[in-house]
Amino acid sequence: MTKPNSGSPGSKRRLPFRIAAERWMPLFRRMKRWLIIAGCGMAVFLLAAFAFLFYLRTQTLPASSISQTSQILDFQGNVIDTFHAGENRQSVPLKRISPYLLEATLAIEDQRFYDHLGFDMKGMARATLINLEHLEAKQGASTLTQQLARNLYLTHERTWKRKLKEAMYTVQLEMQYSKDDILGLYLNQIYYGHGAYGVEAASQLYFGKHAADLSLAESAMLAGIPKGPKYYSPYMDMKNAKDRQRTILSTMAEQGILTHAQAEEAGNELLKFQPLGTQQQGGIAPYFRDYIRSIAVDQLGIDEHLLSEGGIRIFTTLDSEAQQAAEDAVTQSIPTDSQQQAALISIDPRNGYIKAMVGGRNYKTNQFNRVFADTRQPGSSFKPILYLAALQEGAMTPLTRFKSEPTVFTYDEGRKTYAPRNYNDKYGNGEIDMRQAIASSDNIYAVSTIMAVGPEKVIEMARRLGISDKMKPVPSLALGTSPISPFEMASAFGTIGNGGARLTPTAIVRIEDRKGEVIYQAKPEEKQVVSAAHAYVLTSLMESVFEAGGTGNRVSAMIKRPVAGKTGTTATDAWLVGYTPELATAVWVGYDKDRKLTAAEAHRAAPIFAAYTEKALAAVPPKIFPVPDGVVSVYIDPASGKLAANSCPNKRLVAFVSGTEPTEVCGEHGDAPASADDAKSQAEQSKSWWQQLKRWWKD
Missing domain, CATH: 1.10.3810.10 (Biosynthetic peptidoglycan transglycosylase-like)
Incomplete structure (x- = not known):
């Protein structure tokens, strides 16, 4: 019997692989399923990730409050203090x-x-x-x-x-x-x-x-x-x-x-x-810093939060070198063990910029800024405002004479009297003119002037010059009995020094936000409140304060440039307010509780003014005060008050508003009047300070 064909030898060899494939196939199918699931999962994850990223991209970040320090900068752009x-x-x-x-x-x-x-x-x-x-x-x-x-x-x-x-x-x-x-x-x-x-x-x-x-x-x-x-x-x-x-x-x-x-x-x-x-340590000029803050918040409406945390930059008018000169002058002029206080405010009369401010001797112990104290009597430093009113009204000229002797004045329709006295009862014992009265600070002449021009006109002039403090229309106003702050005194004198053109004192030039965008820009406006000619004539008269016989003569050697000003002394306050063409400065010294000043204490304002002015302007060449149109300068015979003739032994050059100068010539022999053209006038006026400068240079 024939055996069945069991296949070719090749078929017998492939049988194990078939069996293996049949065995692993379910595993492969499961892996494929897992790969598909994993791929789908990855796709879902990526889609979710992209969706989440897209969501994050469309969302705004939380508001972050990053506080930034705000800065105060001086006129040269240097940081002088910060707020944070x-x-x-x-x-x-x-x-x-x-x-x-x-x-x-x-x-x-x-x-x-x-x-x-x-x-x-x-x-x-x-x-x-x-x-x-x-x-x-x-x-x-x-x-x-x-x-x-x-x-x-x-x-x-x-x-x-x-x-x-x-x-x-x-x-x-x-x-x-x-x-x-x-x-x-x-x-x-x-x-x-x-x-x-x-x-x-x-x-x-x-x-x-x-x-x-x-x-x-x-x-x-x-x-x-x-x-x-x-x-x-x-x-x-x-x-x-x-x-x-x-x-x-x-x-x-x-x-x-x-x-x-x-x-x-x-x-x-x-x-x-x-x-x-x-x-x-609070930076420099702490009193000025407080003033800047008050202006920014109270006047300009800068929010306190913006000021403290907004990173704004406040560009000011302060001159750091002038400020240091001011602080040094105050420190060096008053003994360290003294309780006497001082204030200094300095303004550029040409633009109204505040260049230096000292509100007291020690900010750490007392932050009260005496520059703005309106409880102090300016004394005789107020007199230039009186004389400017008299000149402007045409009631007087520099040659107007009054007797310097004890006098009882009657006012209020004869119902009241006023009997001023000169310091230490020193009088001219005869008639003196306005230049002599300003130089010696004669009180009798000043009250005679206010009686001639009227107190109301004096108050009106003070208002024109920017003085807002309350003043009573009484004869004693001539002697500075109405309190006025150093700030307003410096501003008023700066207007005179600027040829009668008033600029509101400026401390902040501009303010920038953290991005550098300007959010405030100062726009100073100039207003002619007094004629330039009258302002110059008064300036010429006030230069006599620093000449021989003047109340400021003892510090004249310290100031090697033309300067005009006026001292003022009361029982409790001492002042010197003055100006050069570049700086108008008011200095006050006294006690916070109205303690009376000794003679030595009363003489400290002038040295502070002189030391500060010269150091603050050390890099500035001396300049004479510019002579405006409408001013003539002629030689006067001091004895007669007439035009000086060539034969007159004494001649004095005096500035007048055109049309108010004398026309009658002094001289027994009918000499021609001494010539005084503008060029010669300026040369003569600058002679004294140039001589001082030459002596200083030789020394």
Whole structure:
């Protein structure tokens, strides 16, 4: 019987593979199913991820309140003080930060900043391995973006919720800002110790310079501080700070940013740090700073929050050198153990800019600003306003004469009397003219003048000059019995010095917001309140105060330039108010509680005025007061008050408003009047101070 054909040898060999395939096929089917499921899952995950990213992209980041320090700057653009609510911060754009600091920060904090998308995976892996190796958190891997998200929007608590939010905000920051924007935000936000937030505040605190001007060594030092200000601040531990600086320089060299020689040279550089606390001592001109704040808030309507945290910049009129001269003059003229107070206010009469302000001798112990105290009698320093009214009204000329002798004046329709006296009962014992009266501060002449012109006209003149204080229309007004603040006295004299053109005193030139946009611009307006000719004639008369026989003559040698002014003394107050073509200054000295002044104490105002004026104008060449149109200068015979003839032994050059000069010539022989054209007039007027200048130069 034939056996059935069991197949070819090839069929027998394929049988095991078929059996294997049949066995593995279910597994392959299951794997295919899982792959499909996994693929679908991945697709769903990617779709969800893209949807989540799209959601984050469309959401706005939380509002972050980044306070910025507001600054007060002087006329030259130097910071003189700051306002801040706990955080000293001044934001600056990236272009105003030293490239060295940018490189140093990235080298030590986030080397792949411009390559990652907010998270440095390589850095995270390295940190994880190091931490596992040491079984503790030895190294972090936060990027600058993560640190910024944490500082802007979150606390530093260690919770998964906070970490999740940090990741979300990091992604949003990367999607909504450029890398440069993120770096700029970070550098303006980070804390550098000692109350300084951001690179600009830190640069000023540690080195007294702008962030744009930092050297390589300084940049590496600053870049190391944020990791731990308590440990790496040079004020706290110089060794730690120096070690970290050198680590940063070495890292920069390893990355090819520097050569090793450059890194070593910078590491060996001796850095000059600002004394700690310099930025927290209230700045210079503290009384002026308070005045600026009051103007900004009360007059300009700047919000207190904006002023304290808005990063605004207030550009002022203050001249820091003049301010220092003012503070030095006050300090050096009054003994340190004295309780006597002082005030000084100085204004540029040409534009109304306040150049210096001293409100008292010690701001730390007493913040009351005496520059604005309107309870002080100006005494005889008020008399120029009286004489200007008399000149302007045409009631008098510089040659008008009154007797200088004890006199009883009757007023109020004969119902009242007033009997003034001269200081120390010194009188001219005869008739004197206006120049003599101003120089010697004759009280009888002053009251005779107010009786001739009328108190109402004097008050009207004071109002024109910007004096708003209440004044009574009585004869004693001529002697400065109505209180007026030093501020208004300086402003009034500045108007006279500016040829009768008044400008409202200005302290703030402009204000910029944190973006540099101007939110306020001063627009001073000039108003002619007195004729230039009358103002000049009075100025010429007031120069006599600093000449021989004048009440300010004892300090004339200290002032090597033309100056006009007037002293004033009461039982409790001493003044000198005066001006040059560039500065109008009022100085007051006295006691806060109306204590009477000794003779020595009453003589301190003039030296303060003289020392300040000369030092503040040290770099300014002396100038004569400009002679306006409508003024003539002629030689006068002092004895007769007539035009001086060639034969007159004594001649005095006197300025008049055209048409008010005398026409009758003195001289027994009918001589022609002495010639005095404008050029010769100016030369004669400047003769005395030029002689002083020459003597000073020779000495």
